[in-house]
Amino acid sequence: MQRFSAPYASLPAQSRGRVFPETEEDFRTPFARDRDRIIHCQAFRRLKHKTQVFVYHEGDHYRTRLTHTIEVAQVARSIARALGLDEDLAEALALAHDLGHTPFGHAGERELDALMRPFGGFDHNAQSLRILTRLERRYAGFDGLNLTWETLEGLVKHNGPLVSREGDPVGRYRERGLPEAIVDYVSGHDLELASFASAEAQVAALSDDIAYNSHDIDDGLRAGLFDLIDLGDVPLVGEALATVLREHPNLEADRIVHETVRRVLSAMIHDVISETQRRAALYGPGSAQQVRDLAVPLVDFSRQMIENNRVLQSFLNEKMYRHARVEDIMVRARRVVRDLFEAYLHDPGLLPVPWRELSREHADDLRARQVCDFIAGMTDRYALTQHKQLFDVDPLFR
Incomplete structure (x- = not known):
């Protein structure tokens, strides 16, 4: 079913399996099923209307999170094939790598992280893990997508180990520590945070760099x-x-x-x-x-x-990310996120059902996380629509 030539490729037959055991299929490997589940989940569809660099109203030909993700997946498959790795695993990780991003790109993420500082902060990588293990609620037998160990490991560690061999946070987590979502999850399902991920996960990470470095040149010129x-x-x-x-x-x-x-x-x-x-x-x-x-x-x-x-x-x-035109829109976008967060946190009745009922049952920190989950899942235009309904102003375009 697969063409392997590298002795260090991830072998689907040797997968460490899923948290909730399932009977695997003859015509799809476990990693192929992971890829397909990611493609069919709601969070993946929402990437269509999430900012990469340019907010959707600026034109139809700029990359969105979805088109960027598809380009990353294409690069990842090409590299994995050339190296004799498992293409399905590399593609699954490429398709999942941006699921946790907020509306309005990195500006939205920075604002949501600042608002969530008293409640544990916000990290898009940890949010991707929450989506794939908790927030997607489609299957009868479990929350999340019940992906294989290798896919979850690669999602969390695609940029390298998160902790040292002694257990101390490293890299981007050295100063603030690991996100609670990752700590909580690995306490019950060890993803071995002190080691590198598979070669396929490393391919997906480099493919992300390749794709955005290339297409940002194109979009910036356009x-x-x-x-x-x-x-x-x-x-x-x-x-x-x-x-x-x-x-x-x-x-x-x-x-x-x-x-x-x-x-x-x-x-x-x-x-x-x-x-x-x-x-x-x-x-x-x-x-x-x-x-x-x-x-x-x-x-x-x-x-x-x-x-x-x-x-x-x-x-x-x-020339691009700090350009006055881009920064002006992103300042306004951050205000949208801030206004929505403060409104929902202070009045959970503004949230749609079933988010409203869940939020009322929670203490302050859990309610803040619930609001954070709701906002992080928004598309750009849904966030703008909600803001206009609540405040009757359009801060992004005025």
């Missing part, structure tokens, strides 16, 4: 936040642009952009494949577990590509 000439000195992008102009001197602007972006995308994909093959030869992992036990990630960019991406990210931060 929005007029910077010009082609500005990219000339950006490593990798400038080289790709120079190649296109040399090979196609009379090409119209839109095609120049596409040809440049696709060369950047291909270069990053080939770099990941090449570097991972080099590391596999160096470290010689003979199983998926040995990938987890390594002291460094198996799947990564080369040092040169890491530097290229650092410079590109610096360029995009300055």
Whole structure:
């Protein structure tokens, strides 16, 4: 059913299984079922109207969370196939990686985190875990989607270990500690937070970087936040642009952009494949577990590509993410999130049923988390509609 060539690939037949045992199917592996359940869940559908960088009213051709996620999944499958990994697991993780994001992109997340500080904060990775293990309520026998251990592990650890071997939080969690949602979950279902995740999860993480670094160039140019000439000195992008102009001197602007972006995308994909093959030869992992036990990630960019991406990210931060047009909308978007949170927290009767009844039964911290879950699940336009109904103003567009 699957084509495996890497000895360190995750094997569906050796999956650690699901919290609630189910009879597996002959025509779909456990990881393929995970992927399909993610695609069919409500949280995945809502990504269609959640901001990537540009709020939906700014145009129909910019990436949303959904189109970004589909692009990540395509990149992940391509890399996994080239490396002889389980494509279904890599795709499932790519499709799930942004489920926990709030409306209005990172601006919405920052505001919700600030509002939730007295109640444990907000983290989109932890929120994805809550969605997949608790908040999706569709199946008769369990809450969540009852995904395999490997998919949940990869979702939580796709960017690397969350704690040291001694149990101390590391990386982004070093200062504030692990989110309560992750701590609570692993107390009953150990996801081995001190180790790396599978090679497939690492592929999904790098595919996210590849996709947004590439498509943000496209969207930024389309929005007029910077010009082609500005990219000339950006490593990798400038080289790709120079190649296109040399090979196609009379090409119209839109095609120049596409040809440049696709060369950047291909270069990053080939770099990941090449570097991972080099590391596999160096470290010689003979199983998926040995990938987890390594002291460094198996799947990564080369040092040169890491530097290229650092410079590109610096360029995009300055020219795009911090552009006055983008920041102005995001300041207003944060106000939408803040107004909704404060209104629902102080008057749970404003919440729709069944959220209203659940919220009334909770103490302050649990009620705040309930409100947080509700707002985090909103699409951009639903949040704006709710805000207009409650306050009769349109803060995003005035």
